[in-house]
Amino acid sequence: MGAMNPPALLVEALTKTYAAGTAPAVDGLTFTLPMGQTWGLLGGNGAGKSTTIAMLLGLLVPTSGRVVALGHDMARDRFAALARMNFSSPYIALPHRLTVTENLRVYADLYGVPDAKRRIADLVEQFALGDFATRPAGQLSAGQKTRVALAKALVNQPALLLLDEPTASLDPDTGDWVRTTLEAYAAQSGASILLASHNMAEVERLCSNVLMLKGGRVVDEGSPAALLEKYGRDDLEEVFLDIARGRARAEAVA
Numbered sequence: 133m134g135a136m137n138p139p140a141l142l143v144e145a146l147t148k149t150y151a152a153g154t155a156p157a158v159d160g161l162t163f164t165l166p167m168g169q170t171w172g173l174l175g176g177n178g179a180g181k182s183t184t185i186a187m188l189l190g191l192l193v194p195t196s197g198r199v200v201a202l203g204h205d206m207a208r209d210r211f212a213a214l215a216r217m218n219f220s221s222p223y224i225a226l227p228h229r230l231t232v233t234e235n236l237r238v239y240a241d242l243y244g245v246p247d248a249k250r251r252i253a254d255l256v257e258q259f260a261l262g263d264f265a266t267r268p269a270g271q272l273s274a275g276q277k278t279r280v281a282l283a284k285a286l287v288n289q290p291a292l293l294l295l296d297e298p299t300a301s302l303d304p305d306t307g308d309w310v311r312t313t314l315e316a317y318a319a320q321s322g323a324s325i326l327l328a329s330h331n332m333a334e335v336e337r338l339c340s341n342v343l344m345l346k347g348g349r350v351v352d353e354g355s356p357a358a359l360l361e362k363y364g365r366d367d368l369e370e371v372f373l374d375i376a377r378g379r380a381r382a383e384a385v386a
């Protein structure tokens with residue numbers, strides 16, 4: 133049984149080694165995401181962001197370590213947690229022959245959404261999907277697919293939302309609109325969001341705390357403001373590059 137007010141995510145020594153004898157893709161990751169906060173997972177290509185998210189969702193079995201989502205241990209009690217979670221990832225395609233509305237209906241039914249018809253109508257309006265709601269998902273542009281994927285991610289009004297690159301392939305205006313929508317959703321629902329991103333401006337705007345990943349380990353963490361101060365930088369991109377290149381603060385400000 134979960135505690136009265138469990139954190140959104142409790143992650144303990146989470147490790148994934150894809151093949152024996154190779155370096156772990158995720159190596160002893162430990163953090164606690166409180167309810168109601170949005171955190172960022174930052175790291176270069178291959179840092180372990182997608183592997184982490186796949187384990188948090190129970191899509192990938194950890195080599196060792198533990199994930200407790202919304203008070204439910206993912207190794208034992210995954211479905212209780214998944215009902216109140218959702219995600220979007222550019223690596224997971226929506227069934228491409230189904231129309232946008234049919235896709236949303238499939239996911240609404242999977243998640244047991246009450247009054248699914250009404251919820252889908254609301255999402256179509258909120259995400260401005262009306263122009264292509266009856267087109268097969270496979271025929272949409274990358275940006276349109278991203279919007280549908282986000283609508284799908286909110287279909288069950290999740291308490292915990294895991295987003296892998298939520299604004300990849302969106303034009304700046306649409307990207308900005310998606311950020312506003314996510315902010316509003318978190319504020320109105322009290323949901324927690326974990327966001328993997330390469331977009332530093334996005335992370336600075338949305339996240340109260342950032343985990344900097346390198347080689348599957350957290351090499352630094354803090355609020356965007358604290359990280360900027362610590363590294364003596366003006367934007368998170370510079371902090372990120374300092375960390376990626378292994379520069380300490382003294383060298384970074386020199």
Ligand SMILES: Nc1ncnc2c1ncn2[C@@H]1O[C@H](COP(=O)(O)OP(=O)(O)OP(=O)(O)O)[C@@H](O)[C@H]1O
Binds near residue numbers: 151178180
């Ligand atoms: N299915 C797999 N089999 C073997 N190795 C894998 C597999 N998936 C990922 N890896 C390796 O695990 C490491 C972490 O990859 P991961 O995709 O989690 O990183 P990422 O931070 O999401 O990267 P990106 O920003 O490029 O998406 C990389 O070295 C990658 O090559």
